[in-house]
Amino acid sequence: MRQLSELDASFLYLESDTTPMHIGGIYLFDASGLASPLAFSTFVAYLRSRLHVSPLFRQKLRKIPFKLGRPYWIDDADFSVERHLAHVSLGARGTQQGLMTLASKILEERLRQDRPLWHITFVDGFSIETPEGEKAGFALIVKLHHAAIDAFSGEEIMAKLLEYSPTPRPIPPPQPWHPGEPPSEERIALQASANVLKTPLQLASLAYSAAGATTRGLIQRQLHKIPLSLPVFTAPHSPFNRQITANRRIVSASIELARLKAIKSALGGVTLNDVVLGLCAETLRVYLTRANVAVDRSLVAMTPISVRSSSLRRATGNQMSAMLLDLATIEPDPARRIRKIHQNAVSSEPYREAIAADRLTELVPSTLLALSARLYSEFQVAQRYQPLFNLPITNVPGPQVPLYLQGTRLIQQFNSAPLFDSLGMVIVAVSYQGQLTLNFTLCPDVVPDSHCLPELVLNSLAAIELAARNLESGSADMDGPPEPPSLTGDLLNYLEKLLKFRLFKGPP
Template identity: 30%
Template sequence: MSERLRPRDLAFLASESSSAPMHNATLEVFDPGDSGFDYARLTELIADRIAFVPRYRQRIQQVPGRIANPVWVDDARFDLSFHVRRSGLPRPGTIEQLRELVGRIMSRPLDLSRPLWEVYFIEGLSEGRVAILSKSHQVLVDGVETVDLGQVLLDTTPQAKDLDADDWMPRRPPTATGLAVDAVVESVRDPHTLAATTRSRAESLLRGASATRDRVGQVVNALANRRPHPESPLSAHLSEQRRFVTVRTDLEDYRRVRAVHGGSVNDVVLATVTGALRAWLMARGTPSSGMRQLKAMVPMSVIDDDLEATSLGTQITGHLVALPIGEASPVVRLHQVSYAFQAHSETGRAVAANRLAGIAGFAPTTFHALGTRVAADEVRRGFHVAVTNVPGPQFPLYAAGARMLETYPVQPLLPGQALAIGITSYDGGVYYGLTADRDALPDVQLLGQCVTEALEELVDSSSESRPRAPRGRRKPVKK
């Protein structure tokens, strides 16, 4: 019997629209060196590792009459070359051109009739580098058994691990009659199945009615020559197009700030985001006095058996944080953010960053996907932006011998939210990926610059806070 989609997964499919596709992605930049890493080698690597993520060769099959939730079935026409694609930039490709390409790829929804993922091998970057953009639907990475494909492609050494050859053959697809019979039998044996199906269909109808109400409201406003008034500059009716901005910073700067002012690296990251949003809003002409706080949903890893289990050994919960954008002092902002997370740390459920970073494979790709699932579940709590910060390994990783230099999470936009922020630390760097609606936030590039400036502001405040030698005396020179 095929595995059935859970109500939560079906909810993601029901809430998806052309303006809010529910897929995550990761952009990684590599230095091929002498490895010979190219499109053909990437295809071979994925063919070698895809057995570890069997869901990536399955598609969704509806049950006749929708008398039960859809099921996962092997894709009899699975074609790896359809999912692993080759792209390029005009040489020498710049980071701006790469961002533009990522924005366009993220704007396109996945084909629901096939396995819900794509990987792009992007050539033509300056200095001989290449990039990989891996894109997968939220229902594909459920965290219970399935991890993101990106987690299994990377190795800790330039020598790729030798794995047993995969002789996968698709199972015969179920017939429409077989699906219907299985659904009836399962409903009789397990009443929870019938209840879950009924609940899923009811939720789908409610979402459809809600979406209809939203569209009617937009039409009424347009006819009356009125524009909707979002509750913040980050709230908007989404278009079908995206922008993407990357920011690279040094992990040592965050550690330096933490050493002087206390808290955690995560606190410094969130304080940096707060300072960046404050500066960006002020540059837009939004007075800080009119909006003292922005609500952010920050998914956190915890140990809590009452929450949904994941294959990573921890659970993910949403933490609602008020980012103090109205506060002028960067140090006070940092202390306020630290205080907001103190209660979470004192619960005893919090998971240390070094434990997360030590999980086998490149787990940030999976954690970011799970974080988005949590944020989507919590969207009714009325936050303005989702911020997912995941610690990664502090040593280099490789794909078929090519060293990964940079990694940027590409988070999806939730309905009504024009910005999503993903952050990953890796090998001495902290990498920001800012996903924005193309029409609502045409100046998101400025926000990227504000991230760098906000971190510099915190670093400068840390230097000023350090004890200094009294005037007229000099520190001894070490010989």
């Protein structure tokens, strides 16, 4: 029995009919080398043999009555893999575009919370578009709930499900599995009481981390003369921050990683992630310009960052820190913009290392967190006030070697992320085998004309390459101090002062 963190539980509380909170994936496999198409029954047998790679496949939620505590993960004694699978054939005229349309509809549907929070749809009967022409293939449309995984752990789980050998191997029988006894009502009550008693210890631990963040932040501000950050809620209003509907669309564009690495080398002193963020920023800027939308301040992105390397506590769940980043979209030069993005990201580093997102919510009672999440959506808080950020952008490094499923090669993957109230677009960048795919999950009722986004990505990449060639690689930006992280600093400063002065020293 393992309890969800407050961060994991918040994804359950945010879910509604128009906001399913699962992470999606569309995985395309080239089956042209097989003598006969891979049968759905073969895939079911293959999946059975690999369910042991992660406990999430056979664990369900055990909720606390009246939401007096966070739910628990427990073994599903009635688990049946067939309840989590579906088979769809697109027929002889099936196309990859038809697959994407089907996937968008499937990803609009919520996962049932009375069973393990995942589902896979096996799709065949269509042709995959490749540089060598159309090839016979099949696809997996995967849904994993955000309460169980983050984007980074989800990518790891899918990699474990697949194989590294192009040669089909005999499918072994499933490993024996014996579900644990479900917890009694008495044990749930005792555990909830123990969690209440632990709160003071959590408070002291969080205060210690906050003090460390303050020290590192002050030192870095002195070294780099970073000005104080802007007030909270300073992200500009944008067309992406409006009331969403249940409609979803996935739009993707793939580019060669080598081109991004060349830009990184030309600019010097930036990371590959900075280049990806710069490409997203230029694409968004051009999109808004085409739509005749004037945004007089830079867009702000929320960039989830995995902290699994420094706090590897669980095989699944959300182990993330969130950095709120100024994308410098008011900077006209796309190459200089990447350097500014790098400066803004570096200035947020102390806070990102000190306090992870799940720790910032440990002190919030489950009932209050659930209520605030619902009120945030139902009262349209983000539409009535300045948004905290305009959209999330996640960069997930994937394997650079080919993956296989029973002799069929994974040739491409597309990924989606959940949307919620006043968040009409999310960008997920995933790299695989020398290619980077930018995936735009969006609500078409909020983000119109999304079909132009792939073209804008390619045009933006070309514009950045040209600007990078014209910008001397060793030159420094002469605009003064870097733009501050407009949101994170003040928010955490307030939390630090509250903890250090009001709780330990009394009123300042």
